[in-house]
Amino acid sequence: MPQTPPLPTRGEWVDACATCTQLFDALTRASFDTEGYPVAEHEALCAHLVAEHLGLLPPYREDCGNCIEWRALDPDSVAEIHLGEKKPGPRLVPVLGRVDLLHRAGHLIYADL
């Protein structure tokens, strides 16, 4: 029997933006489809959150292995280290930053996981 994917958490942010509401509802509907995890809907909402609501993204979580790894690579903390050596703040590969942000957007959508 296929496992039903978890349902997203409807936080206050969902109703504060018409696009969020629309994408969230699409994700919730798709989550009832037992054929699998609604990757496309999840990614669409994450991408919108990263593009429009960066301030909403939660900080790294102590209980998440991915967060702990990414925090170690956080461009800001790397820049601080290099600042002490009077080097210009380096930029990590942009795609890494984006994956990081998309991952944290997932924590916002599934706040209880």
Ligand SMILES: [Zn+2]
């Ligand atoms: Zn939105």
Ligand SMILES: [Zn+2]
């Ligand atoms: Zn995480």
